[in-house]
Structures are given as C-alpha cells and as structure tokens.
Amino acid sequence: MALIVKTPRYAFDLIEALGKTGLLTTEGTLYPLLSRLRRDGLVKTEWRESTDGPPRRYYELTPEGRRALTAFKNEWTSFRGAVDGILQEGIKS
Amino acid sequence: MTAPHADQLIDGYLARLRVAAADLPASVRDELIEDMRAHIAEARTREPDETDATVLNILDRLGEPAVVVAETRERLGLRAPMPYRPGLLEIATLILVPFFWPIGVILLWMSPAWHWRDKVIGTLIPPGGYMGVALFGVMFATVHTGGSCVTVIEGTGQAIQNGCQTATGPSALATALSIVAAILIYTLPLITAGYLGLRLRWGRRTQLALG
Numbered sequence: 001m002a003l004i005v006k007t008p009r010y011a012f013d014l015i016e017a018l019g020k021t022g023l024l025t026t027e028g029t030l031y032p033l034l035s036r037l038r039r040d041g042l043v044k045t046e047w048r049e050s051t052d053g054p055p056r057r058y059y060e061l062t063p064e065g066r067r068a069l070t071a072f073k074n075e076w077t078s079f080r081g082a083v084d085g086i087l088q089e090g091i092k093s
Numbered sequence: 094m095t096a097p098h099a100d101q102l103i104d105g106y107l108a109r110l111r112v113a114a115a116d117l118p119a120s121v122r123d124e125l126i127e128d129m130r131a132h133i134a135e136a137r138t139r140e141p142d143e144t145d146a147t148v149l150n151i152l153d154r155l156g157e158p159a160v161v162v163a164e165t166r167e168r169l170g171l172r173a174p175m176p177y178r179p180g181l182l183e184i185a186t187l188i189l190v191p192f193f194w195p196i197g198v199i200l201l202w203m204s205p206a207w208h209w210r211d212k213v214i215g216t217l218i219p220p221g222g223y224m225g226v227a228l229f230g231v232m233f234a235t236v237h238t239g240g241s242c243v244t245v246i247e248g249t250g251q252a253i254q255n256g257c258q259t260a261t262g263p264s265a266l267a268t269a270l271s272i273v274a275a276i277l278i279y280t281l282p283l284i285t286a287g288y289l290g291l292r293l294r295w296g297r298r299t300q301l302a303l304g
Contacts (some may be wrong), residue, residue: 011128
C-alpha cells in the first residue's frame with residue numbers, strides 16, 4: 001500500500017517494484033491481495049489506456065486506505081522497536 | 094525469434110486457472126482471470142523478442158493456478174470446499190436399499206455422495222428392493238398358477254378324488270426364460286447396490302482430481 005501513497009500505479013508496475021525488494025516470489029498472488037484491498041474500500045481502481053501496451057488497471061489509495069496505512073506504520077514501528085529491543089537484550093547477555 | 098505456441102500456452106494456463114477457481118464466486122473468479130490476462134498481456138509487451146520460453150517464464154512467475162486460487166480464498170476468507178467423504182450414511186444406504194427399501198431410499202436421497210441420476214436408478218431398480226421383489230413374486234405366482242385343485246371327500250372322510258387340473262403346462266423355453274428372469278429379479282437389488290457402491294467411489298475420485 002505504501003507503494004501507491006504518492007501516485008496511482010498499476011499492478012504490473014507494483015509487481016516490478018516488489019520484485020526488486022525480494023518480497024514477492026509468486027507474482028500472481030498479488031492480485032488476490034489487491035482485490036481484497038479493493039473490496040475493503042482501501043484502494044480504488046480505474047482502467048486507463050496506456051501508450052505502450054494494453055489498458056491497465058490503476059490502483060489508488062482511498063482516504064480510508066491512507067488511514068489504515070498510517071495506523072499500520074505506527075503499529076509496525078512499535079513492533080519493530082519491541083523486536084529490536086529483545087534482540088539487543090539477547091546480544092548483551 | 095517467435096513463440097509459435099504462445100497462445101496455446103496462455104490459453105492452457107487460463108483454462109487451468111478457471112478449473113482451479115471453479116468454486117469461487119463468479120465475480121471473484123472473473124476478476125482474477127481478467128487480472129491475470131491483463132498481466133500476461135502487459136508482461137508480453139516487455140519482452141523484446143518473445144519465444145515460447147519467455148512466455149513460459151511469465152506464467153511461471155505468475156505461479157501455479159492452484160496457488161493463486163488458494164491465496165484468493167485466504168484473502169477473501171473463503172473456505173476451500175471439503176471433498177465429501179462417504180461414511181456410515183452411505184454404508185447404511187447400500188445395505189438398506191436392497192433389504193429395507195423405504196429407509197434405504199430415504200438415506201440414498203439424503204446423501205450428497207450420489208448424483209441425482211444414480212439416486213433415481215437406486216430407487217427404481219427394482220422399486221421396493223427385496224420387498225418389492227417378494228411382492229412381485231406373490232403376484233406372479235397368483236396369476237400363473239391358474240389351475241384349480243378339487244378334492245372330493247366321501248361321507249366317511251376318505252378322499253376319493255384328489256386331482257389338480259393345472260393350466261396348460263409351460264413349454265421348456267418358457268420355463269428357462271422364467272428361471273433366468275427369476276435369477277435376474279432376485280439378484281437385481283444386489284446388482285443395484287453394487288452399482289451404487291461403484292458410483293460412490295468414482296464420484297469421490299472425480300472430486301479429488303478437480304480438487
């Protein structure tokens with residue numbers, strides 16, 4: 001979701017971006033995730049013509065999606081802090 | 094370089110996806126297939142020179158249809174359909190259909206393990222199971238022993254004439270035919286039960302194959 005914060009993107013573009021991070025091994029599994037986000041009203045989609053290929057479905061965060069992302073960021077930050085704390089504790093002892 | 098089998102490979106992939114997604118709600122399935130189709134089309138435009146191998150790589154990266162469908166189920170909170178496992182209900186059905194027809198047939202129609210066509214066959218061949226056969230046998234005997242027995246008794250209680258006038262005796266061919274018919278009729282309930290048993294196993298295998 002963070003990948004579509006600034007600008008709407010289309011799925012293939014997202015897959016390429018995720019591929020670079022090594023987070024996505026089976027590309028097809030991104031589509032069920034996007035479909036779920038859309039059904040939950042966190043993203044909205046729109047077909048757009050492309051200049052260099054077939055029409056693409058663009059995904060864009062809804063206001064609700066933005067709120068969910070912010071909430072997740074906060075949760076993730078505190079979770080990461082907690083895990084880091086435990087790991088450092090382990091190293092010290 | 095060309096990809097002579099590109100369309101064949103892609104159609105094959107989408108067909109397998111459609112089969113794997115057969116139990117998903119239609120809207121979900123259509124959207125998934127549409128997304129995949131768009132993805133493949135997009136990926137193909139990125140390949141400077143397309144070969145069968147590059148098409149296969151695109152499909153490989155997408156993932157096995159079963160994996161994608163499993164992910165879809167999980168994301169949308171849909172439960173995978175459990176293949177129906179025949180159990181006690183079906184065993185009771187197979188025993189009761191020939192030997193205690195009314196209950197057996199009720200169980201037969203309750204069980205989801207049989208196709209409706211097999212349920213009709215199980216119900217009607219023969220109607221009544223062994224009860225039906227016995228009833229039929231009684232009727233058959235009543236109609237065909239058309240002869241009459243006459244016993245004339247004297248005043249002293251002694252039978253002076255005890256004769257049966259049988260109807261015209263059946264020919265050898267008719268006797269043979271009626272024996273065959275009798276054997277068939279008396280084994281029919283068991284044959285039907287055996288048939289139902291076989292259909293049960295086949296039904297299960299088909300479900301697993303589609304899994």
